[in-house]
Amino acid sequence: MSHNPTFVETEVLSVERPFRFESGDILPRIDIAYETYGQLNERRDNAVLIEHALSGDAHAAFYHKGDRKPGWWDCMIGPGKAFDTDRYFVICSNVIGGCRGTSGPSSINPATGRPYGLTFPPISIRDMVEVQRILLKHLGIDRLKCIAGGSMGGMQTLQFFCDYPFQFESFICIASSMKHSAQxxxxxxxxxxxxxxxxxxxxxxxxxxxxxxxxxxxxxxxxxxxxxxxxxxxxxxxxxxxxxxxxxxxxxxxxxxxxxxxxxxxxxxxxxxxxxxxxxNAIDNFDLKTSLSSRDRFRGEGRQRGAHLDDMRGKRGLVISFSSDWLYPPSQSKEIVQFFSAFNVRVSYTEIATEHGHDAFLTDYTRPSEIIWGFLSSLS
Amino acid sequence: MYKIPAQTYPIIQEWIAHGSRVLDLGCGDGSLLKTLAGTKQVEGIGVEISEEMILKCISKGICVYQADIDKDLSEWDDGSFDYVVLNATLQVITRPYRVIEEMLRVGRFAIISISNFGYARNRLRVLAQGRVSSSARISGGWHDTPVLRYVSLKEFISSIREIGVEIMDARYIFPFNVVSSTRWPLYNLLAKEGIFRLRRT
Incomplete structure (x- = not known):
């Protein structure tokens, strides 16, 4: 798992066993595209999972050979950066339903030899989480220092953290929401x-x-x-x-x-x-609170979702919003803080002053980097 | 800027029960919460508006919420905290009654410390220099000091009763670190600061 400091490649994990979606639909096999940066330490406890947004992919940082642009969050991930690859083992994977290496509607259906198209099962934020659990198991990582993401990445972060709090020391949720508004x-x-x-x-x-x-x-x-x-x-x-x-x-x-x-x-x-x-569609249907109170009849470990919420007690969280973000306004981030505070998660909240709107979560990195660096350093 | 009087820390620690939930309004760099977490194992949240202080709190592992305490307390449910602390911050608040009411809504008890504008040195300064806004703890001129409220202990005590708040406990801090829980004669002239434990009547 060692990497050239500058160039990286997207790897693909082929999962040759059925994957059951939250909808109940099953695919016989799936691919998971992912990248990792930095080194997993001997205690295997320095992993950080990065979650991408709607148009993102597994290529979060560094360069692919021949590319002029680095990964989508290169300003935040790398040596000495907010997610410091000299200290942390950073993982990012493409979401299920995507088109950047992980199985999605453009993938080939082995039964027909043709792309799934609309025969691909509907996906949920929780399906994205479950697919990443398969990847983490493959990488041999059980406990993570942090899970972090912005926008839709924040939704995956919240869902993952709430479903499996015992796997994480902390979460960072940026410019996101517990559910979409009508707008x-x-x-x-x-x-x-x-x-x-x-x-x-x-x-x-x-x-x-x-x-x-x-x-x-x-x-x-x-x-x-x-x-x-x-x-x-x-x-x-x-x-x-x-x-x-x-x-x-x-x-x-x-x-x-x-x-x-x-x-x-x-x-x-x-x-x-x-x-x-x-x-x-997955983003619009995401509703964290509802998802935690409803039963999931299909999968094993988390048979009753929301069953592990009490394990969140004493964990650390960081919620960041941007003042001019009207798509995911600060009020939605504040709701996240209140939700987790009620479960005795030690959540901090900061609203970053910027004119860059929702895009700020990808472009404004100076202040978020300071905050995230400080937050991660303060973890045990 | 306004100096945080650390003399109040031991008093606050004495009042706060082990393992309680504490909201510290205007928590600065989080040093009070850090102290309370160490000695009383409290679950604390700080509220702060300054970006610089927020970064300090987060880097220390202190849980902090960026907000304007004049506006944003409404987000917390009733009785979310055992204690809500306003340490050396009342003077910078625009709507103090509203904030005190909110403190006693989200918390069972409120702890408020104030610098006594009726303290002899402050009176002398006004008298001798004819300058209102330069007291020992205030920096800047009248136009840019963060201090908006000039209040004496006596005024605070009588007004707080009018809004249905009971003083359960009080400490008066005199020069040379003399602290008294009884209201000595001339306290409003001689005490530098006061700190109060409050609840709804």
Whole structure:
């Protein structure tokens, strides 16, 4: 498990046994794509699990050979950084239902030899957690120093921590929520509709043809509007026009249009439209409190979910929000703090002043790094 | 900035029962909670607004909640804490009555320490220099000092009763670290600080 300090590769764990989803559906086998950074110590107690957001993947830090850009959270993970790879063994895996190496709707169904498409079972945040448990078992890690993630990564963090608190010393939840509000669901639904309204989507059967790039890029454009604050957008683009001379009507001319266009186009190159539908559906259906009070008839260890909540007592938590994040507003983070405080989890909360909106969880790293560094250092 | 009087720590420790849940409003660098965690095994949460202090608390393993205590106490349920502490912070609060009421809603008991503006030296300073905002514990000018409330022990004691709050215990801190639990004559002139344990009547 040693790594070149600069270059990393995504590894794939093939799980050749059935995986049962929360829905009750079963897949005969799954793949789990993951990366690790740093070294697991002899006591095997310095592992930190990183959870990615909607469009993220297992490649959280360092570089893939030939790439110009590092992993999605490279500003936070590395030697001397917030998640210090000189001290911690950092793990990140792609979520189930994704399209970046872990099984998802674009994976091949061994029974048919064709991509699953919409025959892939519906996924939940808890399914993402259960898949990661398989990975942790494979890596021989039972106890982790911390689990951390932002946005959807925060949801996985909360679910994992609540379902299996005895596996973690602490959690860090950034710009996230215990459940989506109507507004958050609404934005996701518009994104999904954009994909499904694209004739190329074809009920999810597009893998032999051109994918629904138009729909997916519109979904991504909507996403990006919600990731930025109004003020930041105004300062960054205002009413600037890129192509003042163009006489073509309804072609992108404002800077902000070009920006969204670029975000949409670059997204379709790396993301599967069906995965977008599956994952946003999982996010919208996530409801931490409800999930802890309902029975799960299917899996063994946590037969009754919420059974281990009392084990959370005395554990440490850190909840971070960003002042201008209107997609996952600070009020939702405060609810998380209150929820865990009621279980006697020692939770700290900080709201970071920024103009960068929800995007801040990926871009603003100075202050979060100080806080996370301090938090992790204060653990036993 | 306002100096935190450490003389109040032993008194607070004496009042707080072993293993209680404590909310420390304006907890600064978390040193009171750290002390209480060590000596009384309390489960403590600090509330602080300063980013610098938040980082200090988190780095010490102190549980801290970034909030403006003038606004944000409503998030805690009734009776979430045994003690809610306001140590040397009352003077910087915009709506003190509201905060005291909230303290006694989320906590069973409140502990409040205040610097006595009626203390002889403060009176002399005002008298001699004619300057209101420069007292021993206050830095900055009238326009930028964080201290908004100039209150004497006597005023505090009489007003707190009016809002239905009972003083269960009090300590008056005089010069040379003389601490008394009885209200000596001239206490409002001679005591530097007072600290009170309060509950609803």
């Amino acid at each position: 958050q669901i609404a934005f996701n639904e518009v994104g999904r509709r954009a994909i499904m309204a694209d004739p190329r989507w074809n009920n999810g059967n597009y893998y032999d043809d051109v994918p629904p790039e138009g729909g997916l890029s519109v979904a991504r454009m909507i996403g990006h509007i919600t990731y930025l604050s109004e003020k930041m957008m105004q300062e960054k683009f205002g009413r600037l026009k890129k192509d003042k001379e163009s006489r073509a009507i309804f072609r992108p001319s404002f800077e902000v249009e070009h920006y969204l266009d670029y975000q949409g186009i670059s997204f379709v190159k790396r993301f599967d439209a069906n995965s977008y539908l599956y994952i946003t």
